[in-house]
Amino acid sequence: MIKKEEGGGLIAASNDLLIEAQWPQLKINEQRLVLYMLSLIQRGDKDFKPYRISIRELCNIMGGSRNDLYARFDEATEGLLKKVIRWINPDEKADGRIDKTTWCSSASIIPGKGCVELRFDPTLKPFLLALKGNFTTLGEARAVIRLRNHYSLRIYQFIKYNQGLANVDHRKSARVELSWLREYLAIPEGTYRLFGHFKSKVLLPAKKDIAAKTDVQFDFIQIKKGRKVQEIEFTWSKNKRYQQMELPGISDRGGQTSMEDILIMEFGISPEKKAQELVEEYGHDHIKAALQMAREYINKVRKRGQKVESVGGIARKAIEEGWKPQESIIEVEYEVQQKAVIQERIAKKQQEDGQEAEKRQKQELAMSRYESMGEGEREAFLAEFRENLVATGNTIVLKRYDEAGVTPGMVEGMLAVFIGERLGEDV
């Protein structure tokens, strides 16, 4: 990924991963979705669980109003489902294995819950983790999402990638061939043939865009060979203005919205309204403390290798009971209580299963008794059945039975029930 230049300076030759993945031309909304999903992935995630995005967040990601939001979501996810990525997994590069998959493996809109769900194919995991690079927080992803055009987005990724490497090799700049940059940005042959165009339409807008909307800013110098610009050298710095920037969706209600987002996305509390209610009722700080405790509790349970029944349930409990750092007794109590609830549920289920089996057995016994009846006995039984129909006022079934006898469907169904009732019990 990094090769030594003759002069000894470092060249970020390419982000092999991205090139080898043949990152296809994703549309802006598709890129936004992917980036947003990347921010949700945790390194520790074993399999890619479905990732939930609230409608509010989706608005931020895709931009625009809520009216045609689902249509745009549909369009973007359909694109992601269709587009094939081929990439060489660096861990398996030796055997030349090429993985082929699509960006996301399923996308669903969950009616009534105010959120949508996306799922990645697990094959993609190493690729996405590599891609994830340095933007790990919701805030950063949001900032990226604000970037309007996809050249800006890709340059931002490039800068962040180099910024990450700088932590390791202390590089101060990244120098790339113009041709590489064009390839990286997937600019078609013939477009921006002149550097001037490339600069005025790609580099400068990206510079402006990134400085205005994200946590970094960059600058570049043109390195010429003769009169032709051969290479671009990027330098970068932290964007100090970023802290004061208004992030989309947060501007109206301070930090509260993000708390709702945490409730919805991390703890799966839905619908959106419920999360809002919780924030309004208990307040930001209360919930923050409670959720921290809930996280610790969940981690503890998971460490013990136990399954967490309902993350949302624990969060709700934590909020409603006001878990605070010093009140670990509650936590223990809750744990015990929760265990009891689970035990009870299991016992109930077993009981139900048992009853079900018993019922089936009785029905089978009844049917065999019915089938082994002699002619006369059966006639008498059917007469009884008819009487029962009259008694219960079941005129529709009665009519059918009188017309055609025991026919598949309603009549047979009623007869089976009757048989079960009359012959199922031990005589």
Place this chain on the structure above:
DNA sequence: ACCCTCCCAATGGCCATGTG
């Protein structure tokens, strides 16, 4: 709710001019 029109910003191409 749907369609139409207008406006604006983004985009990409062309051209005149400047410069080593």
Place this chain on the structure above:
DNA sequence: CACATGGCCATTGGGAGGGT
């Protein structure tokens, strides 16, 4: 001459607003 630069223009697509 070859290329950079900046201005200009046509096209496109999304959003807002108004009419049916």
